[in-house]
Each structure stands twice: as C-alpha cells, then as structure tokens.
Amino acid sequence: MKIEIVELPSRRLIGRSISMSFVENKTGQLFGSFMPMTKRLKMKSAIIYDVRVYPPNYHLRFDPTRTFVKWVAVDAIDDPADVGLQSIDIPAGRYAVFSEVSGPEVFQYIFSEWLPSSGYQLDDRPHFDELIPGEQPGTTQSESYYIPIK
Secondary structure (H helix, E strand, C coil): CEEEEEEECCEEEEEEEEEECCCCCCHHHHHHHHHHHHHHCCECCCCEEEEEECCCCHHHCCCCCCCEEEEEEECECCCHHHHCCEEEEECCEEEEEEECCCCCHHHHHHHHHHHHHHCCCECCCCEEEEECCCCCCCCCCCEEEEEEEC
C-alpha cells in the first residue's frame, strides 16, 4: 500500500447520485445508469470518480444502515443540464491518497488504524476513489482512495 498526502485544487464533476447505505448498496444500479452516458460526454480524462458525501460525524460511529449520497462522475466540459446530469463540487484541500490497494478491509485500516495514529483528522468534504478504465475493478491497479484530512 502506498500512502501520500496531497493538496488538491477544487474541481467540478458531472454525473449521477443516489442515496444509499452500506446495507442497501445501490452502486451497481448507479454505475449501470451512468456508464453508457460516458460515450457521449466530452471528458477531460478517462478517470471515473466514485464519490461519497457522508453526513457530518458519519465515521465517529460506523452504522452500516446510515445513509449517505454516492456519486459516479467524470471530469467533463459538458454542461450537466444539457446532458441530463448533475454536478458536484469537490472543494480544494488536503487528502490522504491510498493507492496500490483493494478490498473493503482497506477502509477498516484507514479509519481504525492509520487515521488515529497519523496526526490528521478527518475533514468534512467528499471522499472519492479514482477508477482507472481498462483495469479490473478491485485490483491494486484499478483504484486510488482519497480521504479528506485536516
């Protein structure tokens, strides 16, 4: 696992969102409704963003039934209204980037081990993963996890 601390500029992504919980995971439905649309978008890169907007203090006490908003989005020059999509702003800030990783146990490590011993605190901004097209989802080459910190 590779861990890097980076400062990112703000960015506006366009895509689709859905309210869900970990128990009622609607990721497949969300990606299934969005991915065919990418063929007609003017994308700045081929990266697909899996964005999660958690309510304040969501991670203080994990409850798999609590809802959050999940997005699948891209960095495109299209006007979201013209293509039937929505936009989400990712504010500028510091992120811990976890790469060369895969699997749900990574998040347990991040929140129960790495974050408490890192000297950083979780920030209240969207979390996101960068998914690299052409790579097999869930492999160490396919994803980088971005966790907002302060």
